[in-house]
Amino acid sequence: MSQLSHLENDTFLRALLRQPTDYTPVWMMRQAGRYLPEYRETRKRAGSFLGLAKNPDYATEVTLQPLARFPLDAAILFSDILTVPDAMGLGLYFEDGEGPKFERPLREEWEIRDLTVPNPAEHLKYVLDAVKQIRKALDGSVPLIGFSGSPWTLACYMVEGKGGTDFLNIKKMAYERPDLLHHILEINAQAVILYLNAQIEAGAQAVMIFDSWGGALSHAAYQEFSLQYMQKIVAGLTRRHEGHIVPCTVFTKGGGLWLESIANIGADCVGLDWTIDIGEARKRVGDKVSLQGNLDPAILLSNPTVIEREVGNILQSYGHGSGHVFNLGHGITQLTPPENAAAMISAVHSLSSQYHRQ
Amino acid sequence: MSQLSHLENDTFLRALLRQPTDYTPVWMMRQAGRYLPEYRETRKRAGSFLGLAKNPDYATEVTLQPLARFPLDAAILFSDILTVPDAMGLGLYFEDGEGPKFERPLREEWEIRDLTVPNPAEHLKYVLDAVKQIRKALDGSVPLIGFSGSPWTLACYMVEGKGGTDFLNIKKMAYERPDLLHHILEINAQAVILYLNAQIEAGAQAVMIFDSWGGALSHAAYQEFSLQYMQKIVAGLTRRHEGHIVPCTVFTKGGGLWLESIANIGADCVGLDWTIDIGEARKRVGDKVSLQGNLDPAILLSNPTVIEREVGNILQSYGHGSGHVFNLGHGITQLTPPENAAAMISAVHSLSSQYHRQ
Numbered sequence: 001m002s003q004l005s006h007l008e009n010d011t012f013l014r015a016l017l018r019q020p021t022d023y024t025p026v027w028m029m030r031q032a033g034r035y036l037p038e039y040r041e042t043r044k045r046a047g048s049f050l051g052l053a054k055n056p057d058y059a060t061e062v063t064l065q066p067l068a069r070f071p072l073d074a075a076i077l078f079s080d081i082l083t084v085p086d087a088m089g090l091g092l093y094f095e096d097g098e099g100p101k102f103e104r105p106l107r108e109e110w111e112i113r114d115l116t117v118p119n120p121a122e123h124l125k126y127v128l129d130a131v132k133q134i135r136k137a138l139d140g141s142v143p144l145i146g147f148s149g150s151p152w153t154l155a156c157y158m159v160e161g162k163g164g165t166d167f168l169n170i171k172k173m174a175y176e177r178p179d180l181l182h183h184i185l186e187i188n189a190q191a192v193i194l195y196l197n198a199q200i201e202a203g204a205q206a207v208m209i210f211d212s213w214g215g216a217l218s219h220a221a222y223q224e225f226s227l228q229y230m231q232k233i234v235a236g237l238t239r240r241h242e243g244h245i246v247p248c249t250v251f252t253k254g255g256g257l258w259l260e261s262i263a264n265i266g267a268d269c270v271g272l273d274w275t276i277d278i279g280e281a282r283k284r285v286g287d288k289v290s291l292q293g294n295l296d297p298a299i300l301l302s303n304p305t306v307i308e309r310e311v312g313n314i315l316q317s318y319g320h321g322s323g324h325v326f327n328l329g330h331g332i333t334q335l336t337p338p339e340n341a342a343a344m345i346s347a348v349h350s351l352s353s354q355y356h357r358q
Numbered sequence: 359m360s361q362l363s364h365l366e367n368d369t370f371l372r373a374l375l376r377q378p379t380d381y382t383p384v385w386m387m388r389q390a391g392r393y394l395p396e397y398r399e400t401r402k403r404a405g406s407f408l409g410l411a412k413n414p415d416y417a418t419e420v421t422l423q424p425l426a427r428f429p430l431d432a433a434i435l436f437s438d439i440l441t442v443p444d445a446m447g448l449g450l451y452f453e454d455g456e457g458p459k460f461e462r463p464l465r466e467e468w469e470i471r472d473l474t475v476p477n478p479a480e481h482l483k484y485v486l487d488a489v490k491q492i493r494k495a496l497d498g499s500v501p502l503i504g505f506s507g508s509p510w511t512l513a514c515y516m517v518e519g520k521g522g523t524d525f526l527n528i529k530k531m532a533y534e535r536p537d538l539l540h541h542i543l544e545i546n547a548q549a550v551i552l553y554l555n556a557q558i559e560a561g562a563q564a565v566m567i568f569d570s571w572g573g574a575l576s577h578a579a580y581q582e583f584s585l586q587y588m589q590k591i592v593a594g595l596t597r598r599h600e601g602h603i604v605p606c607t608v609f610t611k612g613g614g615l616w617l618e619s620i621a622n623i624g625a626d627c628v629g630l631d632w633t634i635d636i637g638e639a640r641k642r643v644g645d646k647v648s649l650q651g652n653l654d655p656a657i658l659l660s661n662p663t664v665i666e667r668e669v670g671n672i673l674q675s676y677g678h679g680s681g682h683v684f685n686l687g688h689g690i691t692q693l694t695p696p697e698n699a700a701a702m703i704s705a706v707h708s709l710s711s712q713y714h715r716q
Contacts, residue, residue: 166656166691167656168656168659168691168693171656171657171659172656172659172660175657175659175660175668176659176660176661176664215633217654218632218633218654218687219632219633219634219638220635220671221654222633254612254633256615257614274576274577275573275575275576275577275580275612275615276577276615277577277578280577296529296575296576298524298525298526298533299529299533301529301530301533302530302534303534306533306534310533313578333524333526335526
């Protein structure tokens with residue numbers, strides 16, 4: 001008997017593949033996170049974010065927390081998008097209240113030439129152990145999503161040492177020494193392929209590539225330095241495992257202008273941030289891909305009445321038929337009252353069935 | 359004799375109005391700035407950024423500095439986008455190495471209800487004096503651009519106290535108390551109309567509205583909270599002064615997805631950041647507006663060969679005919695070698711004439 005049919009709830013996987021579903025599935029980027037008191041409690045026990053992420057027991061515990069609270073249609077591995085460069089030896093660390101940073105960003109040409117593709121079984125074993133353990137704990141309830149940062153996004157952190165800047169160092173490299181940047185991106189792409197395939201082998205039933213900083217590039221530079229490497233990854237992924245398709249989602253934050261080309265790289269699903277109308281996006285991609293998104297996470301700071309209205313607007317804009325995975329347009333903020341997340345999930349489930357009647 | 363004909367160089371104004379020109383005019387956002395050693399010297403004498411901006415003599419001095427170095431086709435008033443809320447009493451200040459902040463951000467409903475539209479002649483006299491003095495100093499060489507922040511962008515700083523955040527406070531207000539936010543935006547729009555018209559009266563020959571944070575909004579929220587107020591401003595502007603049209607440019611950073619609706623509000627020109635291909639943008643707006651942009655400022659950190667190639671790509675993508683004002687897609691970074699800015703300006707002038715032959 002197939003594994004998909006063993007899943008109690010395969011709505012998420014079906015929607016990714018644009019197969020019919022009874023309702024629109026929903027999960028939330030960063031759903032295991034600081035907005036949940038139980039997460040903060042586990043994190044306190046673990047001592048730090050990396051203490052959580054690098055310990056498969058803790059990672060399993062926090063991955064399951066939002067699923068115990070909310071009727072979510074998917075679980076996502078608790079980890080960080082930057083595990084790959086950490087495995088390359090750059091020294092991932094977190095300072096309180098700030099994003100991830102690297103202790104040893106790439107500053108010299110020899111450091112770039114010395115980069116090697118990490119063996120996941122060796123350097124990222126803690127992630128694969130977590131995937132196996134979470135999969136076991138989920139016990140066929142909902143599918144498990146594995147993920148990684150995109151080659152460009154990893155490179156941003158590797159060169160700048162941190163994210164969210166104006167990316168002047170890496171852009172200077174892109175325009176003055178594109179050979180060096182392409183070398184980093186090629187290594188990153190090979191590393192992410194091995195890493196995601198190892199996650200799939202360990203039990204991830206869908207994978208997602210987070211291109212958090214692709215939107216900082218010009219249209220031409222995006223194609224050259226971000227999109228073509230995501231395309232390489234998609235081409236190198238194990239697309240069938242345990243007798244089932246493993247759907248792949250790519251998400252470039254700020255990539256709405258480039259939607260047609262993103263939809264063309266062979267991924268099953270394209271993630272959308274909240275700046276684009278999902279109905280317009282659907283018109284632009286046609287039946288090439290499914291779409292994931294795209295509620296502004298700030299809306300979860302309002303109240304259930306507003307949340308229900310805004311969820312309804314997105315569902316209506318997407319319209320009838322399958323191929324929509326409801327999500328936020330970016331990670332849930334830590335200031336979100338958990339009851340507002342519950343209101344969103346409930347609204348998606350109750351309001352969406354009308355769009356799925358045959 | 360008309361004033362336009364008195365200008366030695368009216369290429370910029372002609373391009374804004376899509377009238378024929380011999381070449382593509384160019385100026386740079388933040389062209390009077392820290393990348394210039396002479397600016398840093400004047401700023402040292404002035405003691406601070408606000409010491410510069412609030413003193414018409416200093417403001418005139420730094421406005422003219424880039425024009426003494428480079429054959430730019432326009433001057434822009436040296437000032438800040440946030441002078442209006444400062445005139446409302448919110449207390450604009452700058453900390454070293456950080457963006458503008460307000461001492462007294464709007465936290466309480468009564469503070470919002472108490473906001474009043476400042477009288478430019480009284481509270482913003484230093485700006486109007488600077489405009490008059492700069493205009494006199496320019497002596498008809500090139501046109502002078504006046505500017506303000508957009509109502510939404512001003513409101514972001516007024517509510518958050520600073521820029522560049524995830525805008526959670528103001529978005530919570532947008533979704534929970536839209537009445538309060540609309541009240542702020544209405545006051546801001548009225549204030550910006552009076553302020554820009556006073557700049558025009560004082561001698562500004564073109565005006566620009568900077569919507570730095572419109573791109574943080576969802577497509578629907580952008581229309582409601584940013585675009586409709588810019589439309590009100592455009593409708594309220596003095597469009598003719600001294601017998602000439604005063605062209606108006608609107609620039610929403612990150613607004614590429616909404617280009618058609620931005621081009622529809624009655625402005626003469628739409629500013630573009632570097633994420634959009636300018637040729638695509640031109641196709642989308644047709645002959646509704648001229649376009650300003652859109653080189654990634656990071657490219658000015660490379661070298662003249664790369665800069666010339668990238669300038670050439672943008673000119674080629676825009677193609678033949680008038681209606682293009684060359685600029686960066688955002689302010690010039692302080693790390694830019696001045697000789698690279700010179701290389702860009704020279705490349706625009708020398709490479710563009712081929713696109714303007716009749």
